[in-house]
Amino acid sequence: MNSQLQFLIELQRFDLRIFEILDHKKKLPELIHMAKAPVLEVSKQLEILQQAGETLTKQRRDGEQELSLQEEHIQKIRGRLNDLKTNKEYQAHLFEIELARKKKDALEESVLEVLEQVEKNQTEQQELHVRMGEVEQAFAKAKEQLESERLALEQELSTLERQHGELTVQVDHGLLARYTKLKSLRKGFAIAKVADGACSGCRLQLPPQLVAEVKRADELLNCSYCHRILYWEPMPDTLIDAQAQAPESENIQELR
Numbered sequence: 001m002n003s004q005l006q007f008l009i010e011l012q013r014f015d016l017r018i019f020e021i022l023d024h025k026k027k028l029p030e031l032i033h034m035a036k037a038p039v040l041e042v043s044k045q046l047e048i049l050q051q052a053g054e055t056l057t058k059q060r061r062d063g064e065q066e067l068s069l070q071e072e073h074i075q076k077i078r079g080r081l082n083d084l085k086t087n088k089e090y091q092a093h094l095f096e097i098e099l100a101r102k103k104k105d106a107l108e109e110s111v112l113e114v115l116e117q118v119e120k121n122q123t124e125q126q127e128l129h130v131r132m133g134e135v136e137q138a139f140a141k142a143k144e145q146l147e148s149e150r151l152a153l154e155q156e157l158s159t160l161e162r163q164h165g166e167l168t169v170q171v172d173h174g175l176l177a178r179y180t181k182l183k184s185l186r187k188g189f190a191i192a193k194v195a196d197g198a199c200s201g202c203r204l205q206l207p208p209q210l211v212a213e214v215k216r217a218d219e220l221l222n223c224s225y226c227h228r229i230l231y232w233e234p235m236p237d238t239l240i241d242a243q244a245q246a247p248e249s250e251n252i253q254e255l256r
């Protein structure tokens, strides 16, 4: 096969992988953001519970204060017992004590209810703190994984860019310009293999004469429809070896 064509096929493989890496790197901040979502969610729930807890504590204090005032009030009423003169006054006094006691009972009950809610709130907060620990741990792990993924991608990228540069200088200037132009027109795919008599770029059937010429590979030929530079598969042994290390033709298909 024309060695220039082999260079271009390699170049396209590098270009596509570089594009893929850059695209993936761009998505990493969003992936980290998504991994953090459960932490933010639990933190929000915790904040709501804490606020409710504060309100309940205040309710408890107010209730207890009111209760103790009511107890004092009952003591005061009782103290008036000796001032009573008539039976009617005595009956009224008993009634007043009964009313005050009923109010005290109601207050006690509501304080107890609030206390129950305070306890429930505290239990829920404890559970949520445990949950918080879990989601924070999961987030830290995910973040670490994404970070090491980013490092691996950057390493691969710098290797690819070096290899890309080395390869570029070996490609004929005019051809490189043709490749670059096609690449920008065809979303990264300037080179297409011929499979079953069709261009794998646009999937249109090629004239048999053109297929035969591509097969001979005496010169670089374009697809009659999408103008991608065509190559024939199976390839010579040298390129098969290169492909065994990195199955670029499969990647090209997948990336479409």
Ligand SMILES: [Zn+2]
Pocket (backbone or CB within 6 Å): 192, 199, 200, 201, 202, 203, 204, 223, 224, 225, 226, 227, 228
């Ligand atoms: Zn085509």
